[in-house]
Amino acid sequence: MMPDLGKYAVAVLSSYGVTLALLAALVALTLWQGRRVKRQLEEVESRQGQSQGKHDG
Amino acid sequence: MELVVNTLAVARGGLTVLEGVSFVLAPGAALILRGPNGVGKTTLLRTLAGLQPAVAGTVSVPPESLTYAAHADGLKAVLTVEENLQFWAAIHGVGGVTEAMAQMNLTDLRARRAANLSAGQKRRLGLARLLVTGRPVWVLDEPTVSLDVASVALFAGVVRAHLAGGGMALIATHIDLGLAEAAVLDLGPYKAKAPVAPGGFDEAFT
Amino acid sequence: MELVVNTLAVARGGLTVLEGVSFVLAPGAALILRGPNGVGKTTLLRTLAGLQPAVAGTVSVPPESLTYAAHADGLKAVLTVEENLQFWAAIHGVGGVTEAMAQMNLTDLRARRAANLSAGQKRRLGLARLLVTGRPVWVLDEPTVSLDVASVALFAGVVRAHLAGGGMALIATHIDLGLAEAAVLDLGPYKAKAPVAPGGFDEAFT
Amino acid sequence: MTALLIRDLRLAFRAGGGFGLGLAFFLLVAVLVPLGVGPEGATLARIAPGILWVGALLACLLSLDRIFALDFEDGSLDLLATSPIPLEGVVAIKALAHWLVTGLPLTLAAPVLGVLLNLPGPGYLWLVASLAVGTPALSVIGAFGAALTVGIKRGGLLLSLLVLPLYVPTLIFGAEVVKRGATGAGVSVPLLLLAGITAGAVALLPFAAAAAIRVNLR
Amino acid sequence: MTALLIRDLRLAFRAGGGFGLGLAFFLLVAVLVPLGVGPEGATLARIAPGILWVGALLACLLSLDRIFALDFEDGSLDLLATSPIPLEGVVAIKALAHWLVTGLPLTLAAPVLGVLLNLPGPGYLWLVASLAVGTPALSVIGAFGAALTVGIKRGGLLLSLLVLPLYVPTLIFGAEVVKRGATGAGVSVPLLLLAGITAGAVALLPFAAAAAIRVNLR
Amino acid sequence: MSLWEYANPKKFMQVSARVLPVVIGLAGVSLTVGLIWGFFLTPDDFRQGSTVKIIFIHVPTAMMAINAWVMMLVASLIWLVRRHHVSALAARAAAPVGLTFTAIALVTGAFWGQPMWGTWWAWDPRLTAFLILALFYLGYMALWQAVDDPDTAADLTAVLCMVGSVFAVLSRYAVKFWNQGLHQDSTILKVGEADPIAPAYYVPLVVCIIGFVLLFVALVLLRTRTEIRARRLSALLARERLA
Ligand code: HEM
Ligand SMILES: Nc1ncnc2c1ncn2[C@@H]1O[C@H](COP(=O)(O)OP(=O)(O)OP(=O)(O)O)[C@@H](O)[C@H]1O
Ligand SMILES: Nc1ncnc2c1ncn2[C@@H]1O[C@H](COP(=O)(O)OP(=O)(O)OP(=O)(O)O)[C@@H](O)[C@H]1O
Ligand SMILES: [Mg+2]
Ligand SMILES: [Mg+2]
Numbered sequence A: 001m002m003p004d005l006g007k008y009a010v011a012v013l014s015s016y017g018v019t020l021a022l023l024a025a026l027v028a029l030t031l032w033q034g035r036r037v038k039r040q041l042e043e044v045e046s047r048q049g050q051s052q053g054k055h056d057g
Numbered sequence B, C: 001m002e003l004v005v006n007t008l009a010v011a012r013g014g015l016t017v018l019e020g021v022s023f024v025l026a027p028g029a030a031l032i033l034r035g036p037n038g039v040g041k042t043t044l045l046r047t048l049a050g051l052q053p054a055v056a057g058t059v060s061v062p063p064e065s066l067t068y069a070a071h072a073d074g075l076k077a078v079l080t081v082e083e084n085l086q087f088w089a090a091i092h093g094v095g096g097v098t099e100a101m102a103q104m105n106l107t108d109l110r111a112r113r114a115a116n117l118s119a120g121q122k123r124r125l126g127l128a129r130l131l132v133t134g135r136p137v138w139v140l141d142e143p144t145v146s147l148d149v150a151s152v153a154l155f156a157g158v159v160r161a162h163l164a165g166g167g168m169a170l171i172a173t174h175i176d177l178g179l180a181e182a183a184v185l186d187l188g189p190y191k192a193k194a195p196v197a198p199g200g201f202d203e204a205f206t
Numbered sequence D, E: 001m002t003a004l005l006i007r008d009l010r011l012a013f014r015a016g017g018g019f020g021l022g023l024a025f026f027l028l029v030a031v032l033v034p035l036g037v038g039p040e041g042a043t044l045a046r047i048a049p050g051i052l053w054v055g056a057l058l059a060c061l062l063s064l065d066r067i068f069a070l071d072f073e074d075g076s077l078d079l080l081a082t083s084p085i086p087l088e089g090v091v092a093i094k095a096l097a098h099w100l101v102t103g104l105p106l107t108l109a110a111p112v113l114g115v116l117l118n119l120p121g122p123g124y125l126w127l128v129a130s131l132a133v134g135t136p137a138l139s140v141i142g143a144f145g146a147a148l149t150v151g152i153k154r155g156g157l158l159l160s161l162l163v164l165p166l167y168v169p170t171l172i173f174g175a176e177v178v179k180r181g182a183t184g185a186g187v188s189v190p191l192l193l194l195a196g197i198t199a200g201a202v203a204l205l206p207f208a209a210a211a212a213i214r215v216n217l218r
Numbered sequence F: 001m002s003l004w005e006y007a008n009p010k011k012f013m014q015v016s017a018r019v020l021p022v023v024i025g026l027a028g029v030s031l032t033v034g035l036i037w038g039f040f041l042t043p044d045d046f047r048q049g050s051t052v053k054i055i056f057i058h059v060p061t062a063m064m065a066i067n068a069w070v071m072m073l074v075a076s077l078i079w080l081v082r083r084h085h086v087s088a089l090a091a092r093a094a095a096p097v098g099l100t101f102t103a104i105a106l107v108t109g110a111f112w113g114q115p116m117w118g119t120w121w122a123w124d125p126r127l128t129a130f131l132i133l134a135l136f137y138l139g140y141m142a143l144w145q146a147v148d149d150p151d152t153a154a155d156l157t158a159v160l161c162m163v164g165s166v167f168a169v170l171s172r173y174a175v176k177f178w179n180q181g182l183h184q185d186s187t188i189l190k191v192g193e194a195d196p197i198a199p200a201y202y203v204p205l206v207v208c209i210i211g212f213v214l215l216f217v218a219l220v221l222l223r224t225r226t227e228i229r230a231r232r233l234s235a236l237l238a239r240e241r242l243a
Helices: A006-048 B041-048 B081-092 B097-103 B119-131 B149-164 C041-048 C081-092 C097-103 C119-131 C149-164 D002-013 D021-037 D041-062 D069-073 D076-081 D087-116 D123-148 D156-183 D188-217 E002-013 E021-037 E041-062 E069-073 E076-081 E087-116 E123-148 E156-183 E188-217 F003-007 F009-040 F050-082 F085-117 F125-146 F150-178 F199-242
Strands: B003-012 B015-025 B030-034 B056-060 B066-069 B137-141 B168-172 B183-186 C003-012 C015-025 C030-034 C056-060 C066-069 C137-141 C168-172 C183-186
Touching (some): B015 B056, B030 B041, B041 B066, B041 B137, B041 B168, B066 D076, B097 B149, B149 B168, C015 C041, C030 C041, C041 C137, C041 C168, C081 C097, C097 C119, C097 C149, C119 C149, D002 D087, D021 D041, D021 D087, D021 E156, D041 D087, D041 D123, D041 D156, D069 D076, D076 D087, D076 D188, D087 D188, D123 D188, D156 D188, D156 F125, E002 E087, E021 E041, E041 E123, E041 E156, E069 E076, E087 E123, E123 E156, E123 E188, F009 F050, F009 F199, F050 F150, F050 F199, F085 F150
Parallel strands (some): B066 B137
Antiparallel strands (some): B003 B056, C003 C056
8 A cells, every 4th residue: 555655755754744743733723722712701601691592613 | 272072982901991971171171080090091091192092982182282191201211301301392393491390390400310310300300391392282190199299289380370371181180189170070980881892702602 | 026217317329318317116006208209208218128228327127027119019011910919929928819909909800910900900909919928017108109099098998907917117108198197207307418428429539 | 303313312322322232242243153153264254244244133133122112111102102293203213313323333343343254355345335235224124123012021032033034135135245245246236136125114114113103002 | 939930931921921032033043144144055064053052142142131120120129139038049040930931942942943054963962962051051141141230221232242251151162062063073071161161150140140139229 | 795794703603603514524525635646646756756745745835825824914904904803813813824834835845855956955035935934924923922902913913914925925936036046936827838747746736735725714714713702702701800
């Protein structure tokens, strides 16, 4: 399955590796921040008892 | 030549703190703003001075007729009393430095560098600056902080003379200035009811 | 445990401004310093706090029993009200942050960053710091600047409670604090006669 | 306007005002680099144009936070903003004052430091010329950066971060002029580009800076 | 004491506190030098150790004025001086906080910047080692300089001027370690000297700095 | 109903909630297909060997790094002119995404440059402008961080964004201006001209480009939603304190 990358294997594999790692970090950060802020917001809204209905998405 | 404030609302830190403030200041009149700490006096005065935008309402005043004096006096520590005043006089294109020093009892200190003044002396210098702007409307935020009793009386006299010359003054203060003739506006009733964040961030997203 | 000041002379900018100041402050007592702008109140208080050396005379007070509060409050703009107080409490190894906030009416503002306080609110926070130092002698330079009437009364109450607990207070101020029981010392008479530079530079070169 | 210029110059020359310190920093960079890099003449001669320009740029950079921050802290900026002088004029004057206090002395002192770094003979003329043409851009760009960060306490490093990328083109062409000049090659293309950057910056950035100050004063 | 350390670190990490900006400046120097000097790999490799050390030193230098000046301006320093903590302890803690916020990140980031400057392979290890050993000295010496200039408004450049000469030995030995390391020569002598400087500075300078602060508070 | 209604936070939350799943799905599919196709199913180039596979990452991320800045510029201008808070927050939300793409393009370019040009890095005009763009991303984010007041921060960063656009433009067109340097000129858009890119690489490359565009859109939408919620959160907290 694995293609033969020849003498450039290191360059190609590290490129793909770094890319996937950076993208994964960015996505994880985005989701984590999103969850955290959403949770805090819901907490405050319920505390203030004024959230009219459920949140979208 | 009048300062007309009409249903003004002002915000600090993205929240409206005062709303519905209206008053008219005619030549020769002074208005004293009162209100507990944090009600929004400083915010209101900065808005009037044009340093920050109003949330709602209007301020109508001829351009370049206002001058503002706040806690920070705009003094340069390494310049002398006289040099400090001369600079502001030159910026506004008017003279009167010597008389201003005489009026605020600074003549003896004229060659002293501002860094070497006491808190009250600095304040007197900051107030003397008003006299060399040639502007008719004075907007003052707690002008008598650090002043002793004699200096407060001196300053009240200066304000009175300014009013007599057709000037106007808007003064936020917690202490009594001895300006009996001035009207008083208590800002307490104008406190914004439910402060609303701009941009619709306050309405619930259902 | 007494603060004894004996024929003290203090200098600012190389010139003696006050001389022959003597007083004793016993536990439970407060002393109010008065005097016109520039007489040397700030200089005197800084000398007592040990921040600058005296020209002549002595100050006798147990070590680490004084705390000083001046115009600059030592607040960090990016820390919240509570964090600011917690820091000073930790430095002095005492607790009481919550009570201090309650006493100075700051509980509602506890999570607000100091940068977002109004002038008077900042001042209240600066004064609340006194309560978390655990020090008996308070040396205060114009503590009520920017405070509204209600806050001045609140602060007078706090001082009174401190005195009742055996504390002492030395307060320089121009306005009336409503502390009727406190003794008043007018510094006017102690003004240095012919200001003399310390170190004998005045006589030497005849 | 002249009152403002005079005041700014006076403040710079009074004690603690910062005149001469930019120069001193420039000198120190010119001294430190041979210490760090080692004393071989050929290497030094090769890197001299670049290092001199980098040194001038850093010296400029370090004094930028004085342009507006002092006036902001003591309230003068509020008062200047409500004064009859347009804020764009204030920015331009302050950038000019900064140049007179920093860029001009650097330009004049550069040849001396060239000796320390073993700059080849023909380079001196072009060193002075390129600095004379390029340093005004440094001051104006710097004033823009200072205006952006004026409300931030000790924003010095943030200021550097914002301003340095903007300094890069000036640096590249300035150093290029000196490098070509030192080897006797033609310098007109980079010199013209340098002049173009300066002209563009002087014409446009005061407006952006005035807008940033207005925002920061709110 | 830990309360002070925690506060200083917290202040550094909050908005506008300056964490990461030293790093950014270091990056910028590493970027600017090739731009000014020109892109030939061999020249860059030769000067890389020196430039990296000069860059780290300047990045440190720029953040020095934050050590005491902010606390002086808002009155905290007066209050700390009258607090139960000895002033020497305050100085030491603040120098430590400065190192954690500046020196440590610089050390960790240096290898990446070595790439930009084409540093030869074996140099990387010694670059990190020399910075790890040398940057504490930079922070302590800097704290001393900051204490001397604490009363002066925006004394940043004066501070640089005072501190840079004191930084010279650190710079020389630090760069020497990297240079020798990059060429495979023995590094123990300069590394030991570097460690000696750090140990001496850490042991003595807090006392001098505390004395300077006491004088400046009068 | 005008277009501007989408700039209302509430409306934006509603619409983005509906659009997001679709965008995320499409982005996932096209990225998976494109990258797998590019990595496993393309032949080696006769000159570049297997390094040609880097093209499927390098080119889309480099393009999106520049496009992200352009998007931030547009959003900033909308904020400055119409003062719609959502657009300011969208610009803020896009910056970390753009920075990540820039970093990826830099790293993959460096890994590609080592075998192709014999060096990790060269100070060629396009590369230099691109590095400056990366620094601008850093400065932009640092400025947002450093300013407390959200409107002030939005205004200041918008001004900075306008100035930084010079370098976004340069990193795309510097090759044309100077006509020197190692890095190649645009070839992607010149299909049909002489020396076009071989179709065996072209098709998966286009799929990858589409994938990265969609990924960018998805991430920006997600992050903008977070920013909006954070603003609402701080507004509610402030109201609570003032009440
Ligand atoms: C660190 C080194 C590199 C950087 C910073 C870099 C940066 C860039 C940038 C900014 C673009 C332009 C994207 C656009 O205009 O939308 C680009 C495109 C491209 N790069 Fe690189 N690059 C690097 C190395 C390389 C190498 C070594 C190669 C191949 C030998 C390469 C091949 C390409 C190709 C084929 C394109 C597409 C050009 C087009 O058709 O628009 N790059 N790169
Ligand atoms: N960033 C912010 N976020 C929320 N509230 C803020 C912010 N900044 C200031 N405030 C609040 O805005 C209100 C108005 O402040 P302002 O300084 O105008 O009051 P003031 O009337 O001048 O008070 P003082 O008499 O104490 O000077 C205060 O309650 C203050 O706490
Ligand atoms: N460097 C200096 N050289 C000469 N005189 C100085 C110098 N610095 C301060 N002074 C003077 O020392 C005196 C004492 O100042 P101080 O600040 O102690 O006064 P104060 O009583 O606190 O006044 P205020 O009520 O205005 O705060 C003032 O008259 C001041 O002008
Ligand atoms: Mg106020
Ligand atoms: Mg005083």
